[in-house]
Amino acid sequence: MKHKVDVVVIGSGIGGLCCAAVCARAGREVLVLEAHSQPGGAAHGFQRQGYHFESGPSLWSGLARWPSNNPLAQILRALDQPLEVIPYSNWDVLLPEGDLRVPVGRSGFEAVVRDLRGSAVMEEWQRFSDLLQPIAAAANALPLLALRPGLDAMAQLLERGPQLFRHLPAMRHLSGAFGPLVDRHLQDPFLRHWVDLLCFLISGMPMGDTNAAAMATLFGDWFDPEASLDYPVGGSAAVVDALVQGLKRHGGAVRTQARVERILLEDGRAVGVRLQDGESIHADQLVSNADIWSTLALLPEGAASAWRHDRAGTPACNGFLHLHLGFDASGLDDLPIHTVWVDDWQRGIAAERNAVVLSVPSVLDPNMAPPGRHVLHGYTPASEPWDLWRDVERGSEAYNALKQERCGVFWSVLERKIPDIRDRCELVMEGTPLTHRHYLNVHQGSYGPALSAAGGLFPGVTTPIHDLWLCGASTFPGIGIPPVAASGALAAHGIVGRQVQRSLLKELGL
Ligand SMILES: Cc1cc2nc3c(=O)[nH]c(=O)nc-3n(C[C@H](O)[C@H](O)[C@H](O)COP(=O)(O)OP(=O)(O)OC[C@H]3O[C@@H](n4cnc5c(N)ncnc54)[C@H](O)[C@@H]3O)c2cc1C
Secondary structure: OEEEEEEEEEEEEEHHHHHHHHHHHHHOOEEOOOOOOOHHHHHOOOOEOOOOEOOOOEEEEEOOOOOOOHHHHHHHHHHHOOOOEEEEEEEEEOOOOOOOOOOEEHHHHHHHHHHHHHHHHHHHHHHHHHHHHHHHHHHOOOOOOHOOOOOOOOHHHOOOOHHHHHOHHHHHOOOOOOHHHHHHHHOOHHHHHHHHHHHHHOOOOHHHHHOOOOOOOHHHHHHHHOEEEEEEEOHHHHHHHHHHHHHHOOOEEEEEOOOOOEEEEOOOOOEEEOOOOEEEEEEEEEEOOOOOHHHHHHHHOOOHHHHHHHHHHHEOOOOOOEEEEEEHHHHHHOOOOOOEEOOOOHHOOOOOOOOOEEEEEHHHHHHOOOEEEEEEEEEEEEEOHHHHHOOOOOOOHHHHHHHHHHHHHHHHHHHHHOHHHHHHHHEEEEEEEHHHHHHHHHHHHHEEEOHHHHHHHOOOOOOOOOEEEEEEOOOOOOOOOOHHHHHHHHHHHHOOOHHHHHHHHHHOOO
């Protein structure tokens, strides 16, 4: 193994892979170092007894069509790595108001609102939708891939001047939280709860803390008469594989089971990394895709101490309980790919064990499970308190008892959908924030930084240490697949320069 490359990326999450692939495409020699045995981070897939399990994302969109405002779709296109996806257009929700099948597009959702809450509330929703359209258009007018690291907003506005000026009135909404818009324009409790749920699924935080641009983009996509969500054939592992293949075709490489133990600095510059096995690898530029707390722990004592102190205080979102099942599919013909359950709106959407996502990808992609079987990933999104797990040792008796008790929430929801689910199961795996931390190397098994959009944007990809960049869910624009892909491109563009970025944007027509 060669000991000097142009760019080392620590971590093969979607952000790290996107960064690596964009750098490699620009001719840089890139090496991605991943601690786990599989690439993909929160989006990695794993197999047991013929079942293909997902570890993270279940909701994907904007991958099937072009043009797409999804930065991941844009990067895959730049890499010429097409993805096969299965579009679908509804999902089930089990809410205090009742069990509903909710279509993705605008008119379908309006019909659900009319049936549930009456015509006046549907009209309230229509007015809100109309209000969001120019905000969504403003968000789309400034593609995230066009941004430069450092977030010099004024320079970006001037550069894209004519395209952007007509969106200026709507742009003031983009950098803040979504909550104030909702507070001003939605009174109906169901509509407000619905928006809060979607915000929570996107950001891990309620609407008062979720970025307005992210939500306007989501609703903008859903207003499209052809709106659909996409399930990537082969699951998130197929997305990761497409990025890895794109990287390799451009000469890059990924090494798994390569845990970085230390970022090496010389004269205040990042010059390489030392792995856990003692090997040192040098690089002209270093990018950390590890979360912010893990990245800080890799730096030598005393380096950039004011910045480290500041970033070490970043609050963390809560973590996850997971349920992975392989089960008998016979007679379950009407099962949706996703079911989202909320117990009690009054407890708040972020309350512990108040919301569950159940995802059964094999209803769309039968190859995810052996014939006649289904594979399920259930999780409590960003709501499991770390304090419950902090002092428990993974694998101990106390741990197993706590795990069984906490994961009980999944079974009661599942039994509503499939009363004999326990008898059908061939394979059962339950997971906790400790499992999550163990496999994904994430601080406290957290979803990511709990940085409220009301307090501003996520920190950018630059650091005070020369030649050290950041990307992933701890950096602007934030948590979730499209944002981390964008952060990877942002860091890459900082490394490869403005000219390369311009020609990429031109090729993509952005
Ligand atoms: C259960 C769950 C459901 C989700 N659902 C959705 C969804 O439906 N839609 C959506 O858009 N988003 C969803 N997300 C969020 C999304 O998956 C994440 O925000 C995103 O994948 C994080 O990517 P990242 O680039 O920050 O890297 P991460 O996925 O955090 O990966 C970082 C990588 O760095 C590696 N690493 C860390 N330290 C080191 C080290 N010292 N040496 C070497 N390697 C190291 C880790 O092993 C890891 O592979 C979900 C997340 C989870 C967990």
